[in-house]
Amino acid sequence: xxxxxxxxxxxxxxxxxxxxxxxxxxxxxxxxxxxxxxxxxxxxxxxxxxxxxxxxxxxxxxxxxxxxxxxxxxxxxxxxxxxxxxxxxxxxxxxxxxxxxxxxxxxxxxxxxxxxxxxxxxxxxxxxxxxxxxxxxxxxxxxxxxxxxxxxxxxxxxxxxxxxxxxxxxxxxxxxxxxxxxxxxxxxxxxxxxxxxxxxxxxxxxxxxxxxxxxxxxxxxxxxxxxx
Numbered sequence: 001x002x003x004x005x006x007x008x009x010x011x012x013x014x015x016x017x018x019x020x021x022x023x024x025x026x027x028x029x030x031x032x033x034x035x036x037x038x039x040x041x042x043x044x045x046x047x048x049x050x051x052x053x054x055x056x057x058x059x060x061x062x063x064x065x066x067x068x069x070x071x072x073x074x075x076x077x078x079x080x081x082x083x084x085x086x087x088x089x090x091x092x093x094x095x096x097x098x099x100x101x102x103x104x105x106x107x108x109x110x111x112x113x114x115x116x117x118x119x120x121x122x123x124x125x126x127x128x129x130x131x132x133x134x135x136x137x138x139x140x141x142x143x144x145x146x147x148x149x150x151x152x153x154x155x156x157x158x159x160x161x162x163x164x165x166x167x168x169x170x171x172x173x174x175x176x177x178x179x180x181x182x183x184x185x186x187x188x189x190x191x192x193x194x195x196x197x198x199x200x201x202x203x204x205x206x207x208x209x210x211x212x213x214x215x216x217x218x219x220x221x222x223x224x225x226x227x228x
Contacts, residue, residue, distance in 0.1 A: 005174075006183075006196070010203060013179040016091055017159035020099035021106075021152050028103055028155070029148060032110035033140075054104040062168025065097055069169070093170040094177045098159035106155040109215075113147020114140065150218040157211035161204065180204045 069076040069087050079085040087093035125135045163181040172182040184200045187193035
């Protein structure tokens with residue numbers, strides 16, 4: 001059985017992951033649609049920048065967030081002065097770090113889903129008089145929806161496992177920013193923390209495994225539906 005503190009860690013991880021995915025979902029979809037459907041100068045550069053968090057050390061991402069959203073950062077000072085909001089050492093900051101780290105996976109999955117939609121269907125709808133907005137809402141969005149859901153699940157799995165950017169940006173504060181991965185790291189450093197490490201590890205791996213299974217099932221279902 002899990003202790004109340006462990007349930008709190010799981011709840012916080014789910015909250016951070018959920019907010020990260022919901023906040024990043026429309027942004028990632030917009031970027032994916034632009035990369036899938038538009039041709040413009042510098043597209044390769046934009047594509048590389050979007051996927052940059054996948055390849056640079058997460059600590060660097062956390063440090064850059066600290067520079068931008070810290071008390072003396074350009075965005076951080078603006079948020080504090082105008083809205084009284086501070087993301088530093090808050091769970092909202094952990095959600096921001098998780099969202100940035102999950103974005104490349106979400107964009108990639110959504111882009112593949114949008115590219116799988118036959119452009120001839122969109123062209124046929126517009127030939128019959130449908131506006132671009134109606135074509136998007138009635139053809140592009142429904143057909144790419146399984147990929148969007150799969151991307152959200154992948155983003156959630158990535159978010160709850162985020163460590164490097166989170167600990168650099170918001171540190172590990174019990175009850176506020178200590179998610180599953182940070183709690184495992186803290187337990188490893190304490191004496192007699194082996195059992196807690198094992199329990200949290202099983203939970204983290206279990207959640208990620210279920211998320212990957214769901215994303216793969218949706219991906220296969222989407223391919224079968226497109227082929228039908």
